[in-house]
Amino acid sequence: MGSIQQKKHEIATLNSLADQIKELAAKMTRNIEAANLPPITLEADSPIKYASLPGDLFMTRQLLEDALKDMWILSQGPSESVFNYVHMAIPDASCLNILNQFDFWNAVPLDGEASFEQIADKVQLPLEVVSRVLDHAITMRFFAKSSPVATSVRHTSRSAALVKDAGLVALVQMVLDETGPPMLVLPEALRRYSQGKKEITKNMKETAFKLCHSGGVWGDFENSWDFIENDGVKEGEVGFEKKSKGWRQRNFVKFMAYIKDLFNTEDIVFNAVDWAGAGDVTVVDLGGSAGHDDAVLARKFPNLKIVVQDLPEVAPVFEAEFPSDLRSRVSFKTHNLFDPQPVVADIYMLKWILHDWPDVESVAILRALVPALKPGARVVFIDYVGKQDPSEEELPRSMQGFGTATDLRMMALFNAKERPVKAWEGIFKEADERFEVRRVNADPLSFMCVLEAVWRG
Template identity: 30%
Template sequence: MNRISELSAAIAKHTATIDGYFTSNGLPTPSLEADALWNLPIPDGATDIKQARVAVIEACSELRDLMTGPKELLKFEWTAYVSVKVILRFRLDQSFPVGESTTFEAMSQYSGLSAKQVRRFVKHAILNHRLFQEKSPGVITHSALTAVLASEEIARNAFVVQLDEFWPAGIRVADALEKWPGSEENNETGFSLVNNSSKSLYDILAADPVRNARFGMLFNRPDEPLDLIIENYPWQDFNSVVDVGGSHGAVAIAIAEKFPHMKCIVQDLPETVKEGAARLPVKLEDRVEFMVQDFFTPQRITADVYYLRSILHNWSDKYCIKILQNLVPALKNGSRIIIHERVLPDVDQLAGVDAKPAINLDIGMLQLLNAQQREMHEWPALLQRADHRFQFLGAKKPDGAIRWICEAVWIEGDERRGFPAQ
C-alpha cells in the first residue's frame, strides 16, 4: 500500500473510533458553528480516543502536504494574518452578539472602517481562518472561532499578543542573528529590532503599561493542571520549598494546602510579591511567605527544595548558569532543585503530539529573548557547568503534562557516592 492510501485508511479508522465514542456517549460531534463546544469533549482518562484524535490530525496534515506537492508547499502565504489583525484591532468580532447576525454596513459603523474594507477583510478571514460565516449574501454570523474571541477575553488577548508582538519579532530573527552572531543577550533579538530598541523585552514592556498588562494576562493563564506537579513529586518527604520566580504563588499555595507540614517561600520582584501577598488566603499566612528576591543575586534562604517553573527557558545558557550559581550560597547537602520545563523531543519523538509546540516555543524564545527550550541531555550538562556539585537525578513527564519534572541534588564532598551515578 502506498503512503497516501495508508494515510487515508488511518484517517478512516481513527475517525470511526472517535465518532463511535461520541455517539455511544451521547456527545456532540465536532462543529465550527457558533454554538459548538469550544473543546472536544474527550476526558483525560480516554487515552485511546486522545491518541486516535492525534493520529487523525497528524495523518490529515501529512496527506494534505502530499496532495499539495513540494513546489506548491513552498508558496508563502504573505497575506495570511492581515485580516485577523484588522479584525482584532477594530474589534469586529465584538461588533455584534453571538447568536445574532450583522451586515458589513453595521460592522463599518461600529469600527470606523468603510463597508468595502470590512467586506474585504471578513471574506479573507472566512476563507483563510474560519472566522465568521456568510451563509447568505451580506449576512454575517459568528463561527465557533469568533464566538470564542468575542466571549473570552483571555483567548482574545492571547491572539492579540501573538500577532502584535510575537509575529513581528519573528520576522526580524534572521536580521538579529546577522547583526549579533552568537549572542546570548536578551536585548539583541528580533524583538529588540522590531521595537527599534537596545533594551530587552522586559524593559520595553515595563515602559508600556498596556502592552505589559497584555503579556501578563497571556503568561498568567494556566496551561496545565497544578495537580500534575503536586501529585507527581514526593513533597511529603520534605519540609520546606523556595519557589524561585514564583509569581503569585499558585504552586506554593497548592503545596501548602496539600501538605500541611510544608513551609513555602515565594520569591519574585517587588510588585509581583506585593500582589501575591495580597491574594494569599489568611489560613496560609503562617506557612506561605512572599519575599522580594532577584534570582541574579545570591540566595538567602536555606531550604529542602528549590523549585523553578518555566524560569530557565527565559534565559540563555550564560544566564541560566548564573541563576543556578546564585542558589549555591544557601544550599545544604541533599537540597533538591526541581526544574519544571518543557523538554525538546528526541528524534524518535518528533511524531508526538507535544513535539511541534515545544519546537515552536524554542524558536519563540529565541526571537523574544535569545533564550531556548532544551533537550534532555542539556540539563545535566548545564547543571555541571554551573557547579560540579549539582548532580542530575533524572526527569519524568506525567501523563497529560506539557512540562517535565527534572530533578537535581546538591552534593558536597564524599557524599556524592551516596547517590546514583549519572
C-alpha cells in the first residue's frame, strides 16, 4: 500500500492514473478471490454488498475510489468537470428521492420486467412522470432497458438492493428527504446568522434546518428530532397527502439498524466493555432506539440487566419487535436525554448520540446523568468520529470526505460538528471534572471511537 500511497503525491496524468487503477483493481480482485467472496456485478442477482472486507481490502477500495475520481476530473478537464457535477448532482439526488419515496423498487419484480404503464399504476403517478424519472434513473444504473426503445425496465443490482434491504431504503429517506433540504439552504443560514462573526452561531434556532422548517411546505419544527417525531397527520385527521404521525420515527429506527449493521457496531458494543467480567450489573442504553443492540448483548451476557431509554414514539416498536424471552432482563423506559437520569445503574451507554448535538447540548446530556451516578459508575461513549486528530498518516480523500460530508450535515441540522477524540475528552471534562476518562480506543479507518469515563464521585 505504501507505494500506492506515495503515487498520490506525484503529478497525476491519465496514463499514470490508469496504471494505478489497474494495479488497485487487480489487488482488490485478488483479495476478493482469496476470501472466496462472490463477485459484485450490475445484474439484479448480484450480492448487494461485500459480506466482509478482509485484510487491507477496505483501504485498497478507498484508494481505488480516489484514483477513479481523479481520472474523471482529468478526462473532463477542470472547468467541464465542475459544470458536469453541478448539472447532475441535484437532479441525480432528486431522481433517487422520487424513486425511493414512491417505491419504484417494488413496482418491478426482481426476476422479471415491468412496463412503464404497470409502474405508473403501482406508484400512482402520471405515465409521463414515470417515463421521465426512469429515463434518468437508467443513466444512474437504477433499472435497465432491454433495448433503447423498450418501454419496460428490469432491475440492476443497485435498484435490486433497495428491494432486498429495507434499511437501505430508510437511509436514502433520511439522507435525501430529511437532511437534504436543510443542506440546500445552509448558505442562506450562514449568511443570516454567522457571516461577519468570529464563530458560527451555536443557537439551535439559527440552523439551516430551522430556516427550512419555519412554516410552508416543510412545516414548522424546532429541530430534526422534532421533525422526525411529529411530522405527519394524527389518527383521525384528514391529510391524504401526508403519512401518519410517527412514520419518520419508525423509518429512523430502520435507518439506525442499517447503520449499525454497516459499521458492525454489534462487535464494537461487544468489545467496548468486559461485559462478562463486569458481574451482575445494570446497564442503561440512552437513546437505545428499539433495543437492537441490547437484544444481542443480553443474549450473549446473561449477567446483564438492561434498561433501554428513548422517546415515547419508539416504545411501540420495542413492544412489537423486542424478543419476548429477554424481557425479564431488558426493559424499555421513556426518557428525554436532557432530563435528570432516573435510573441508578453501573454502566451508561451513549451510542451514536452526542455527535448529533452541539457542545452545549452534549455537555447538558452528560450533566443530566449526574443525579443518578454513584462512585465508580461508568459512562461508555461509542460514536462515529468524523474528524480525526492530526496525524502524519494521510487517509484517502474518499475517507476524509465521508467525515467532512457528515460534518457539513451536522452544521446544517444542529449547528453541531464532527469532533476529534481530544475534543470529546474535553466535553466530558466540561460537563463535570468528576468524569475521569480512563480509556480511549479510536479507529481512524472505521471512524469509530469507544471512550470510557468513570464517575469519581
